[in-house]
Every structure is written in structure tokens, then in C-alpha cells.
Amino acid sequence: MKDEYVAKNLVLSLDSAFIRKEPLGLVLIIAPWNYPVHLILVPLVGALAAGNCVVLKPSELSKGTEKVLAEVLPRYLDQSCFAVVLGGPQETGQLLEHKFDHIFFTGSPRVGRIVMAAAAKHLTPVTLELGGKNPCYVDDDCDPQTVANRVAFFRYFNSGQTCVAPDYVLCSPDTQERLLPALQSAITRFYGDDPQSCPSLGRIISDKHFQRLRGLLGCGRVAIGGQSDESERYIAPTVLVDVQETEPVMQEEIFGPILPIMNVRSLDEAIDFINRREKPLALYAFSNSNQVVTQMLDRTSSGIFGGNQGFTHLSLPSLPLGGVGNSGMGRYHGKFSFDTFSHHRACLLSPSGLEKLYEFLYPPYTDLRQQLIGWALGSHSCTLL
Amino acid sequence: MDPYADTLRRLREAFSTGRTRPAEFRAAQLMGLRCFLQENKQLLQEALAQDLHKSVFEAEVSELIICQNEVDLALQKLHTWMKDEYVAKNLVLSLDSAFIRKEPLGLVLIIAPWNYPVHLILVPLVGALAAGNCVVLKPSELSKGTEKVLAEVLPRYLDQSCFAVVLGGPQETGQLLEHKFDHIFFTGSPRVGRIVMAAAAKHLTPVTLELGGKNPCYVDDDCDPQTVANRVAFFRYFNSGQTCVAPDYVLCSPDTQERLLPALQSAITRFYGDDPQSCPSLGRIISDKHFQRLRGLLGCGRVAIGGQSDESERYIAPTVLVDVQETEPVMQEEIFGPILPIMNVRSLDEAIDFINRREKPLALYAFSNSNQVVTQMLDRTSSGIFGGNQGFTHLSLPSLPLGGVGNSGMGRYHGKFSFDTFSHHRACLLSPSGLEKLYEFLYPPYTDLRQQLIGWALGSHSCTLL
Numbered sequence: 066m067k068d069e070y071v072a073k074n075l076v077l078s079l080d081s082a083f084i085r086k087e088p089l090g091l092v093l094i095i096a097p098w099n100y101p102v103h104l105i106l107v108p109l110v111g112a113l114a115a116g117n118c119v120v121l122k123p124s125e126l127s128k129g130t131e132k133v134l135a136e137v138l139p140r141y142l143d144q145s146c147f148a149v150v151l152g153g154p155q156e157t158g159q160l161l162e163h164k165f166d167h168i169f170f171t172g173s174p175r176v177g178r179i180v181m182a183a184a185a186k187h188l189t190p191v192t193l194e195l196g197g198k199n200p201c202y203v204d205d206d207c208d209p210q211t212v213a214n215r216v217a218f219f220r221y222f223n224s225g226q227t228c229v230a231p232d233y234v235l236c237s238p239d240t241q242e243r244l245l246p247a248l249q250s251a252i253t254r255f256y257g258d259d260p261q262s263c264p265s266l267g268r269i270i271s272d273k274h275f276q277r278l279r280g281l282l283g284c285g286r287v288a289i290g291g292q293s294d295e296s297e298r299y300i301a302p303t304v305l306v307d308v309q310e311t312e313p314v315m316q317e318e319i320f321g322p323i324l325p326i327m328n329v330r331s332l333d334e335a336i337d338f339i340n341r342r343e344k345p346l347a348l349y350a351f352s353n354s355n356q357v358v359t360q361m362l363d364r365t366s367s368g369i370f371g372g373n374q375g376f377t378h379l380s381l382p383s384l385p386l387g388g389v390g391n392s393g394m395g396r397y398h399g400k401f402s403f404d405t406f407s408h409h410r411a412c413l414l415s416p417s418g419l420e421k422l423y424e425f426l427y428p429p430y431t432d433l434r435q436q437l438i439g440w441a442l443g444s445h446s447c448t449l450l
Numbered sequence: 451m452d453p454y455a456d457t458l459r460r461l462r463e464a465f466s467t468g469r470t471r472p473a474e475f476r477a478a479q480l481m482g483l484r485c486f487l488q489e490n491k492q493l494l495q496e497a498l499a500q501d502l503h504k505s506v507f508e509a510e511v512s513e514l515i516i517c518q519n520e521v522d523l524a525l526q527k528l529h530t531w532m533k534d535e536y537v538a539k540n541l542v543l544s545l546d547s548a549f550i551r552k553e554p555l556g557l558v559l560i561i562a563p564w565n566y567p568v569h570l571i572l573v574p575l576v577g578a579l580a581a582g583n584c585v586v587l588k589p590s591e592l593s594k595g596t597e598k599v600l601a602e603v604l605p606r607y608l609d610q611s612c613f614a615v616v617l618g619g620p621q622e623t624g625q626l627l628e629h630k631f632d633h634i635f636f637t638g639s640p641r642v643g644r645i646v647m648a649a650a651a652k653h654l655t656p657v658t659l660e661l662g663g664k665n666p667c668y669v670d671d672d673c674d675p676q677t678v679a680n681r682v683a684f685f686r687y688f689n690s691g692q693t694c695v696a697p698d699y700v701l702c703s704p705d706t707q708e709r710l711l712p713a714l715q716s717a718i719t720r721f722y723g724d725d726p727q728s729c730p731s732l733g734r735i736i737s738d739k740h741f742q743r744l745r746g747l748l749g750c751g752r753v754a755i756g757g758q759s760d761e762s763e764r765y766i767a768p769t770v771l772v773d774v775q776e777t778e779p780v781m782q783e784e785i786f787g788p789i790l791p792i793m794n795v796r797s798l799d800e801a802i803d804f805i806n807r808r809e810k811p812l813a814l815y816a817f818s819n820s821n822q823v824v825t826q827m828l829d830r831t832s833s834g835i836f837g838g839n840q841g842f843t844h845l846s847l848p849s850l851p852l853g854g855v856g857n858s859g860m861g862r863y864h865g866k867f868s869f870d871t872f873s874h875h876r877a878c879l880l881s882p883s884g885l886e887k888l889y890e891f892l893y894p895p896y897t898d899l900r901q902q903l904i905g906w907a908l909g910s911h912s913c914t915l916l
Contacts, residue, residue: 071849080840082850090856166856178651181651182648182652185648185650185651188640188659188860251893254893255894256895362878369878371878371881372879372880373882377546378877378879381539381543383538383539384550409851410833411851411852411853413837413843414837414839415843417673417674417817423677423680423681427680427720428721428722429722435507439510
């Protein structure tokens with residue numbers, strides 16, 4: 066919250082120059098269903114710390130959490146400055162007709178556009194944490210079991226319903242051959258021979274999403290998994306191969322426990338493939354070679370990047386989480402949340418007297434005085450920033 | 451027919467080759483911009499004189515020197531700004547490399563207005579180039595002299611495969627906005643700001659909107675009227691009032707108004723002479739349309755000082771209006787001219803209420819001998835920027851961000867803030883490809899003990915100091 070004092074130039078050396086952090090006013094946080102506690106409360110922390118009044122709109126799909134947030138959370142906060150509102154898409158649309166001082170939205174790019182268009186009517190700034198198809202490049206120079214462990218862990222976590230999970234793998238046919246048994250081994254070790262009975266494996270949020278995912282199982286060829294159980298909304302940890310770029314599983318964000326593998330013949334081809342598509346929220350590269358990881362990092366763009374790593378970023382509040390391009394705008398976590406929900410007001414306080422000094426700046430100007438003023442404002446007179 | 455498609459495609463292709471990324475390329479572009487400013491000083495001064503009757507002094511101080519400073523700062527700091535920023539880690543990630551990588555966004559669009567037509571297009575350009583983007587500039591068609599120099603001379607100093615100037619009016623700008631950009635930087639009115647943001651929403655393009663508002667100027671009873679009058683007059687009539695951060699109206703008690711009026715007249719006479727119309731330091735109104743608009747505002751309240759106008763020169767005298775009603779046009783729209791209305795309030799509290807009932811302005815000024823009064827005004831209001839006993843000298847300090855809030859805009863720039871505006875801050879985590887035995891600790895299935903240990907390792911008590 067502290068005022069941040071900044072470097073000054075000669076003309077302003079007697080002034081007080083600082084940045085004041087101010088609350089924006091009334092802010093709206095719209096959260097999704099996949100991490101329904103995390104994705105509503107972490108932004109809330111920033112909004113409260115920044116001194117705002119807050120409206121939370123939890124997802125109506127995660128009904129259990131919605132209930133706790135609506136009924137229990139308000140008892141712990143000052144209800145004159147905080148409210149939880151409920152509803153589906155229609156109600157959210159009505160909510161968005163109102164003016165807010167910031168809207169923080171986590172969800173799909175399609176709805177992100179709707180939120181931003183609504184915000185534009187009121188000139189409301191937005192933070193949009195969206196999604197995308199997060200590529201996972203696996204280099205020939207790698208240990209397949211290590212890679213399989215890491216990719217499987219981050220892909221099947223929360224049954225794949227994670228905006229930063231690896232969405233698809235890019236690797237050569239040779240590496241695919243080595244990866245498949247390693248992935249099967251990882252899946253068996255993590256979830257047992259009958260994953261459906263494993264307590265560590267999640268379920269799909271709704272029938273609609275379950276049907277959508279079951280449809281994707283028809284793309285390419287099932288190499289691992291592929292089972293599903295409608296009564297439990299269960300989809301087995303699945304790997305698909307022989308997938309075409311035009312098939313639905315390579316067109317939409319999967320958001321489920323299905324991992325397609327696309328073949329590329331080289332790092333360059335992988336980079337081209339990635340760069341032809343929308344910027345994703347996360348991008349992963351697995352290789353024993355630092356050079357390969359660095360190339361992937363240097364020649365692509367994404368919200369976040371993991372080398373030989375999944376999305377453990379999210380445990381570090383010192384790293385911002387935010388998208389770029391189609392995957393979003395703005396960022397949060399830690400201080401970044403506070404800054405997102407604050408206005409940084411540039412302040413300059415001058416002495417009310419000492420007018421003789423200021424008179425130097427007023428018209429009419431002699432040539433000499435013009436030159437002196439020019440010099441005083443020039444960059445050579447600035448103190449080190 | 452879409453006049454922009456080819457240009458934009460060419461620029462995007464150039465970006466995808468990676469040309470603009472290396473520091474050497476960016477520095478070369480910034481050097482080119484520096485040469486442009488140095489070699490065409492006179493040309494630019496003439497253009498500004500043609501467009502706004504801008505005096506050499508104003509052109510130097512509010513346009514050219516500021517641009518020069520920004521270029522110099524960017525050249526000096528480029529490597530520092532581009533550097534990966536390493537961040538603090540927790541126990542789980544202690545063997546990893548965690549940093550923020552600054553990346554160019556891609557193809558960015560800068561739409562500039564006519565009032566500071568050099569400054570408000572080139573200062574954003576510095577940030578866009580330093581951040582490694584390909585840039586499209588759209589200067590204002592109202593400031594034709596400057597538009598010509600930017601379109602015909604500036605490109606010679608930059609790599610034209612990565613840079614373009616496009617021309618046109620509102621209709622052409624609308625066409626331009628149908629295209630996808632990776633960032634749109636717009637300076638102009640809130641009305642058009644909404645249009646820009648709505649267009650950007652279709653492509654999920656982030657925007658920086660530097661808009662306007664009616665900037666209140668509170669003058670306390672405890673002040674020296676002549677000092678205040680000097681400062682307020684200087685910042686109000688600079689560029690003939692056509693400044694988004696100029697004091698728009700004064701709030702003071704009737705007593706203070708009585709003391710201010712002769713002081714304002716004295717300041718105006720000292721600055722601009724007995725016949726301001728013949729003073730070289732005073733600018734002119736940009737266009738007939740704006741001149742007519744301003745002349746209409748002269749009918750509000752009562753003219754206490756000035757009030758003269760000359761259509762043939764688009765000249766409006768430095769004017770002060772009193773007995774103004776809140777409902778009159780001069781208190782409803784951003785004035786953007788050399789007219790200063792004074793509204794009476796009976797106390798600081800009334801002034802603060804008045805201000806807070808209205809849209810958040812881009813700038814807010816408070817003049818008082820009492821620090822307490824200035825602090826109260828600062829603490830109990832909000833605005834893009836704030837000046838205590840001061841005008842908008844902020845703009846000479848690149849270490850202070852310039853940006854609005856609420857109706858006055860979103861985002862900010864100047865100095866490093868420009869670089870950050872035009873960059874993506876990509877959070878990166880690089881782990882060792884081996885040491886799998888350590889990572890196995892994190893995989894399912896979990897014993898109760900292992901769950902507890904993982905929870906502990908991720909918890910905040912295990913974090914190193916941030």
C-alpha cells in the first residue's frame with residue numbers, strides 16, 4: 066500500500082514525486098468451475114488487499130462450492146462491502162450491464178470476448194484469464210519415463226480440467242513409440258490397474274462436458290485408456306494417436322483426461338506448428354538439452370512456460386499468472402493481484418511558495434531562458450532512475 | 451476494398467521472422483528515431499506552428515524535448531528492461547530457474563490525437579519499438595502538418611518492413627480497427643475510447659486508453675492568489691488549453707474567487723501582453739469545428755476576463771468565466787480550450803463531494819498553503835494523476851506513469867511503463883530434466899504422511915523471502 070517515491074529531474078528537485086496505490090471501487094470477480102475455490106478466492110485476496118468492494122459470481126456448475134461461498138463466506142467478511150451473486154449465463158449477462166471499476170474473469174475465450182465487449186460500454190478495465198490448447202513438445206533427447214511421469218501427472222490432475230494443463234503432445238514418431246509404454250506405466254503407477262476405482266482421479270463436472278469429451282474419444286486412435294462411464298461422468302486417462310489437425314480434439318481446448326499426440330519431424334516443425342496457432346496460456350518443452358528448451362522458449366509466446374516442468378508455477382506467488390493474445394490479458398497472484406485491483410496514481414506535490422523559482426518557467430521567454438529551461442528538462446539533468 | 455490488409459500482413463510476416471527481437475535491432479530503431487528528432491527539429495516546429503500556432507518554446511518543452519528524453523532513456527535502459535527478472539522460489543522449486551521473460555506482443559497500433567501530435571505518437575512509439583514490436587502509427591488527420599512529416603519523413607529513419615504510418619479519418623480508422631492487433635494504444639476522447647475497446651474485444655486485443663475528462667482545480671482559501679493564478683493560468687492556457695491534463699475548471703469559495711480574478715488578469719497580461727492575440731506564445735484552436743464549439747461555450751455564465759475571439763485566426767482569448775451553473779455546457783463537456791470556468795463551493799468537503807459525484811478525471815489539482823488540505827484532497831478523491839500546488843509538470847518525469855482511471859482511461863505509459871505496456875511478461879519455470887527421484891515424491895498415490903509433507907513444502911512458511 067505504501068507510496069512509491071520516484072526519481073526526479075532538476076526542475077522538480079524540490080517536489081515530492083510518488084505513486085499512490087488506490088482502490089478502484091467496486092470490482093466483479095467471475096469464476097469458473099474447475100478450481101472453484103482457488104479461482105475465486107485468490108483474486109478476492111487481491112481485491113480486498115487493494116481496498117475495493119467486491120462482488121463474487123461463482124460458477125453455477127460447481128454447485129457444492131457455490132453453496133459454501135454464498136452461505137458461509139459472507140459471515141466472515143463485512144457484508145456492507147462484499148456480496149456473492151448467483152446465476153447462470155443469462156443472469157451474468159444482466160450483471161455485466163452494470164458498471165464496475167474492474168472485472169476479473171476466468172473462463173473461455175468465447176465468453177472473454179463477451180465480458181470485454183460489455184466492459185467497453187463503461188470503459189471498465191478487465192483481467193481475462195482465458196484458455197487455449199497448451200502444446201507440450203517432447204524432444205527426442207529425453208528420458209521417456211521421466212517425461213511420461215511429468216506429463217501424465219499434469220495432464221490427468223483434476224481429470225484434465227485445468228486451464229494450464231498440457232493439452233497435446235508434439236513429438237517425433239520414434240519418441241512417440243518410446244513414450245506410449247512409459248505413459249501407460251505412469252498411469253498405472255499413479256492410478257492403479259482400475260483408475261475408475263482410484264480415489265486420486267477426478268470426475269467430469271457435468272453431463273454436457275462428459276458428452277463432449279466422450280465425443281473426442283472418437284478422434285484418431287485410442288492408444289491408452291478410452292473407457293468411460295456415464296453414470297459417474299468418468300473418463301479414463303486416455304492417450305490418442307494418429308490424430309489429424311482438423312479433428313475436433315485438435316481444434317478445441319480439451320479440458321479433460323485425454324492427451325492426443327501429434328507427430329512432427331523436428332523442433333523447427335514443432336515451433337512452426339505452435340506459431341501458426343493462437344498463443345496458448347501455457348507451453349511446455351521437455352528435453353535433456355538446455356538448448357532445445359531455450360529455443361522453444363525464445364521462438365514462441367505463451368502466457369507461461371515450463372521447461373521439463375508442468376504448472377508448478379502456480380505455487381509461486383512471485384510469478385505472475387496471465388495469458389497473452391487469445392489466452393488472455395492482465396495477470397495476478399501475489400503482488401500482481403494487488404496491483405491489478407489498484408490504480409497507480411502519479412502524484413506531484415510542490416511547495417506552495419518559492420514562486421520566484423517557478424517564475425522562471427512562465428512566458429514571455431528570452432532566447433536564453435528558453436535554452437536554460439530546455440536544458441533543465443533534458444535527460445542529462447535527470448538523476449539516475 | 452481494404453487499404454490496410456496488405457500492409458498489416460507484411461508487418462506480421464516480418465514479426466514472425468523474429469527480426470524485431472534482438473536488442474541490436476531495437477536499439478537501431480531507437481537511434482533512427484533519435485536522428486529523426488534531431489535532424490528534423492525545424493521541420494517539426496514548422497508543422498506544429500502550422501497546426502496549432504505552437505510557439506517554438508512550447509514545441510520544444512512539451513513535444514520535442516519530451517520525445518528526445520524518452521528515446522534517450524530507452525536507449526540507455528534497453529538492456530536492463532529486456533533482462534529476464536529472476537524471482538524468489540519456494541522449497542519445492544529450489545532447484546529450478548524461475549524468471550519473468552519480457553516478450554514483444556507482435557503487431558501494435560498507436561492512434562494519436564492532434565493536440566500534441568508529435569509527443570503523443572512518438573512517446574508510445576518509443577515503448578513499442580523498445581519492446582520489440584512491429585508498429586502501425588495512425589496520426590490524427592486534423593493536425594495535417596505533423597501528419598505529413600510523420601508519413602513522409604519518419605519512415606526513412608526506421609526499418610520499413612516493421613513499421614508503417616497509415617492515414618485517414620474516422621471511417622478509415624474504423625476499417626483499420628476491424629483488423630487484429632496485439633495491442634492498441636489510443637489517446638483521445640472517452641467516446642471514441644469505447645469504440646476502440648469494443649473493436650478490440652472482438653479480437654481479445656489488450657488496450658491502453660489515454661482519455662480525458664474535466665480536470666478539477668481546487669483553490670483553497672489559504673493560498674497566495676497571485677502564486678495560484680500564475681500556476682493555474684500557465685497550465686490552463688498552454689497550447690491554448692488543448693491539453694488533456696490541463697486544469698479544466700476551478701472550485702473555490704466566493705471570497706477566493708474575488709482575490710483570484712485580478713490575479714488571473716495580472717498573470718494573463720504578464721504572460722501574453724495586453725493584446726494576447728498578437729503574442730507569439732499563445733496557440734490557436736486546431737479546427738473550425740472546435741473553434742465554433744468553444745465560441746459557443748463563451749456564452750455560459752459571465753465573462754470575467756477575456757472572451758474575445760477571431761474566427762479568421764481560430765483565436766480565442768485567455769478567458770475566465772464566473773457565475774457558471776453545473777448544468778451549462780461549459781461544465782458538462784471537457785473544454786479543451788483557453789476558457790476557465792470558476793465554480794463556487796463553500797468548503798473543502800463540498801469541493802470533494804462535487805468532484806466525487808462526477809467521472810474520475812485524468813488530472814486533479816489542489817492549491818493550498820496547507821499540506822493538510824492538499825493531503826485531504828489527495829486521500830479522498832481519485833484521478834489519473836494528481837498535482838498539489840502544481841500543474842502537469844509530471845509529464846517531464848519518465849519515472850511517473852501517465853494513465854487514467856475510470857472514464858479517463860486504462861493502462862499507463864512513459865519511461866519503463868511504456869516498455870511494459872507493449873511487452874508480455876511471460877512467467878517461466880525451467881526444471882532439471884533429471885533428478886526424477888525427487889519429483890516422484892509429488893506423484894500419486896499418496897500416503898497421509900506424504901500428503902502432509904507436500905502441503906508443508908508448498909506452504910508459505912517454507913517460502914524464501916520475496
